[in-house]
Amino acid sequence: MELIQIKTAGDGSSPKQKLDLATVQQKLSAAQGPEYWRSLEELAGTEEFQELLHQEFPRQASEWIGGDVSRRNFLQLMSASLALAGLSGCTKMPTQAIVPYVKQPESLVLGRPQYYATAFTLGAEGMPVLVRSNEGRPTKIEGNPEHPVSKGRTDTFAQGSLLDLYDPDRTQVNLFRGETQTWGTFVSAMQAPLASQKANGGAGLRLLTRSVNSPTLAAQIKMLQQQYPQMKWVQWDPVNRSSVYAGAQMAFGQPIEARYNFANADVILTLDGDFLYSGFPGMTQYSMDWANRRDPDNKQNTRGINRMYSVESTPSVTGFKADHRLPVKPSEVEQFARALAAKLGLGGSGNVSGDGAKFLDAVAKDLQAHKGAAVVVVGEKQPPAVHALAHAINGTLGAVGQTVTYTDPLIANPVDNAASLKDLEKDINANNVDLLLILDANPVYDTPEDTDFKQLLKKVGLKVQYGLHLDETAYECDWHVSGTHYLEHWSDARAANGAMTIVQPLIAPLYGGHSPHEFLAVFTGQPDASGYDIVRNYWQGQFKGTGSFDEFWRRSIHDGFAAGTEFQPKQVKAAAANFPPTQMNQSQGVEMVVRFDPSVYDGRFANNGWLQELPKPLTKLTWDNVIVVSPKMAKDMKFPADQNAAVAEIEYRGKKLEGPVWVQVGHPDDTITLYLGYGRDRAGKTGDGHGYNAYSMWYSDEPYYSRGVKITNTGKRYEVASTQGTQDFYGRNIIRAASVAEYKKNPEFAKEMGEAPKSDDTLYPGYQYPDTGENGNPAYKWGMSIDLNRCTGCNACIIACVAENNTPVVGKEQVQRGRHMHWLRVDSYYQGSPANPVAYFEPLPCMQCENAPCELVCPVGATVHSTEGLNDMVYNRCVGTRYCSNNCPYKVRRFNFLLFQDWTTPQYKLMRNPEVTVRSRGVMEKCTYCVQRITNGRIHAEEDDRRIKDGEILTACQQVCPTNAIIFGDINTPNSLVAQLKSGPRSYGVLEDLNTRPRTTHLAAVLNPNPEITGGEPEQHS
């Protein structure tokens, strides 16, 4: 087999060993590779892989790496400052009364942050959040701990949304055909077209929105429809829930929402449902409920550890957290659902063969054995029939009322998005559209290939776009109206449980602009109405309580939600399971799925450097999208499995697209996955020019998957930037895992898998910790425990750490050199066959070693031990020798090789956490256990003359984690959670054989496999 030689970022002088899948297979069968491996390259042990590792400490490290292009790209990231050099460093608070969340004097206490409840909306879900405000500047987003869906947790997109607020590329003016206009001019200019629409009942008026989750916005649209009865409301959201609602319509005769209760679920089957990842409505609550049932040591988990099965195409974090995963082609998911329905006595039939048949038998038996405690979950990219089948299966399993309930839809007006868009297209082509209002949408970029929206807009009389960016659509419209970020305006949203959640502003609009409510009010005849009045008046009209509305309003703003407004379960019964099969083209050959990107979503976060640089789950890729294929397909097509990726050409329906190929273990054969969100040319300085545009391969009549796709190897190569190959452990036993039965038989398995030398069995001098702290109480001894069983690899902790600790964005070229600055990484490890391995996710921050190898080698004492056990960095002393990083066995130190931090863009100065030093070039940095939060906790405790309570200090990564995988606290408090976890049988220290005595330890994974599938001894299951 001929494979192209791998080109690395090294000097390229030595001949390289070729990485091929045959080597991988050979190593596996000969059991010579490490048991747990992170990438195919590592498994094969190539020289290239070793070289990649050494890039962390490259020769000529402080020199610039590339030619003009690299330099220009980097400067592009840094030069955002030029855009707004005139912006003042001062901020204005909104003029309306907003309500601080905590009970403290409402007057500002300088240096003490305040928290405000608000909501971040993405698609169908408004996520309740608390936002930290330092002197009027929003600086960090957390979940709302009082809200039953959030319970204080958020996700990657909510975390990243803070950077969007300060994005210097946001639009700052209203434009009419390129000319700056005032808001007043815009309002006046709309009067004549509106008057002519009034005359014909709005027959030529169209409003295009994404999914609308805000009740007030929906009411405004309804008002507009009443005033212009002939107008049409078009909805196009590339990531939509049309299939979910169509499936419910099939099963129940109405478009309703399924809400899952994983706390009650002993057995879970997901059919391509990635409910543990951001973007799935209710993900925070689902993750916590699921994780609590994964914890074998949790005393409250009286029903035992749950068991999860996954049937999916594109590997997802949920799929890889399943005890059993069946990779199938996209078209086979429906066949599996039909076969399962048949097995459960619902009639019909489905075609499942090979490994799938055994899997199906075992799943069907397990589900049936757990009636009333089982549930089937379906992802929104599956066709309606699969959703309908799942409803019928859940019905027959007695799941309704136990593990699933049904409620009203989360979005205001569920329609078939594709049909809605096509209807608009038809009307425009028939010259029936005189005035098109586009509300916070970007259809020129994000519509399927069969809708050429750019051309369509040429046929519209007047087109007006409201939005936050001068994006692809803004350039094609007559008017562009500058919008506001959700942290700048009043609005509302429905959380995943349907509860009304108030969106309150924390800062007056940075760039001027108006809220979506104010924009729409121009067309409902209220051009002077403020967003605050619109939202408040709507809820005043809805208020049916007995007390005063003012009190209700104030409490709702304070709490972030109105108690009692959550949706009530609906009593529905699914129809018989003879749902018509999904009509797809019958072409044979390669199938293709198009997914939203785990970092930049449908493209709306493309200009967000935090999200661009966040290593995507599983692939750990940054700054690009790729074409994902299976190892076998790669072998057959001679695609190498490395970062110097082969470029493939995709051909479908006469259109062609080129993109780099990523070989993902666990991906089904004869299938490719494409990701949306890239290939943008009007996203902004950060987001333009990365990746390919997958919308050009996506057709509205095939929203779920396509068949008969042609893929060829162009022979070209393209360097992608993945962090998966950097910071390696050279095959040491990092992951410890067992089955439930093994754990019960030998609870000490994790300890026995490694060697923990005696504490004095070392040449290190040892640190004498004081017995008492300043006030005579026992000294604090900080530590952290990370549970591999709970961690889903969702990455929220990484971006929370970035936001909290002012971590810079370094750009693609620097990531390729292994120079990303994240203080925390989440490694993926695989075990077993590349075709369908088991995966483990291991978050790894600085381990705060008691015998810290970094400390001894620092010639200037810049990294020193604290009396409470932290491995402190004294940035002022650091001279950048990097000896500490060389000597760190965990590779968790990060060095500012270049001036990564943007010191000049005024907006970014506002965004930074004032309690964390902003590091500059030539300084080593790393996880500090969020020492600023420890200090704050200490100050509060000292004010009250008490000891810091357990759980009072949450590190940023701990606070965001939707599964409670990260627990921090005082080990000297015997009943603290962290002390208990560390004394538990699953606790072990990564590389503890080196006697580094890490303060951060991990909890071994315990899986719950079904012996019918593994062929092993019977497992004790719940």
Ligand code: SF4
């Ligand atoms: S530890 Fe990090 S990656 Fe793991 S579940 Fe928590 S937030 Fe997600």
Ligand code: SF4
């Ligand atoms: S403890 Fe704080 S500094 Fe350390 S990884 Fe977590 S968030 Fe980052």
